Amino acid sequence: MKALVLGGYGNFGARICRALASDSAIELMVAGRNRESAQRLVDSIGGRATAVAIDFNAPDFARTLRQLEVGLVIHAAGPFQQQSYAVAHAAAEAGAHYVDLADGRRFVCDFPAALHEAFLASGKVGITGASTVPALSSAVVGHLCEGWNAVDAVDICIAPAQTAPRGTATMAAVLSYCGEPVRVWRGGQWVDAPGWAKPERVNFLRLRGRIGALCDIPDLELFPTRYGVRDRVMFRAALEVGFTQRVFAMLAALRSMGLLPRPQRWAAALNRIAGLFDFLGTALGGMVVRVEGRDASGQPTRRAWHIAAGDDHGPEIPCMPAILLARRLARLLAAGEAMPAGAFTATGLLELAEFAPEFARWGMQTDTIDENVPTGSATVVPELA
Secondary structure, three states: EEEEEEOOOOOOOHHHHHHOOOOOEEEEEEEEEOOHHHHHHHHHHHHEEEEEEEEOOOOOOHHHHOOOOOEEEEOOOOOOOOOHHHHEEEEEHOOOOOOOOOOOOHHHHHHHHHHHHHHHOOOOOOEEEOOHHHHHHHHHHHHOOOOOOOOEEEEEEEOOOOOOOHHHHHHHHOOOOOOOOOEEEEEEEEEEEEEOOEEEEEOOOOOEEEEEOOOOOOOOHHHHHHHHOOOEEEEEEOOOOHHHHEEEEEHHHHEEEOOOOOOHHHHHHHHHHOOOHHHOOOOOOEEEEEEEEEEOOOOOEEEEEEEEEEEOHHHHHHHHHHHHHHHHHHHHHHOOOOOOOEEEEEOOOOOHHHHHHHHHHOOOOOEEEEOOOOOEEEEEOOOOO
């Protein structure tokens, strides 16, 4: 299968390309506007990879995909918050599968309705959100509450390592909703809360506690319905250096008062400034997912899943769902089979067990904790050493 990775030499795209380059079922194309940058990556990874200079904003993009006989487009050129569906439409028009790493709420949540007919007509599959959210987060929630009678609450928090590589696109995505009202499911109803404002303390198993603030991601909208959540769904990000977290809270306050329009304009500068505080942080990051509800016998229960990623390997996690789905599509093609055609979010498309080899490859540690709601006791189940 010919797989073309847009943004292939970027922060996430390069990681995907390195993972797929040695796959014998995939012929990899590293794509972006700068052919020299693409070629440098190709030279460094070897395998069956070629460099391609391509502009996905070009009016003849779909024709170019057909000429290259692309079987799968992996879109890693974010941020997706302000993007149209032009790349996905071009992939469908060219008769190619499509997978992206989008975490923009509207981009992901509106994707199926906007693209389903196009991918049905092409006989291909279009998948959005093949990243930490909602692909991995939904795999974790599904694992934690399997067999339960009811889900009352879902609380998720990501905790990036201070020294991990940061992309300007990621910073721009974060700033796009800083201080903006974010729709959340709380108290069994929809309410608005400001993004990145009012940070609260979050505890992790293998990381020191941090303060985390609300992020606007697809899970907030997708999970209440998918899991029938009765009370709340919350998603926070907790930066390692508390001062930087409070800076975001300050920016959120300024924007909510109308004093800081379009803070995403400052993404590159803030990204550089953030690096000045690396000496205060570490190379350890992670994530926690907590779910509360009623188990199969109707008893109140709470479970938590933790992951800790050392050596600045945390940015590998958002790439894993796209890698796993690309390999699945390649295997199905080799077997003369295919995934159902149409456009879907990545919610529930992967099982947590499928991530285990990827976690192990990067030395990541995961734990599942059964927390007893009435007594506060906990049983820790380590999953990876």
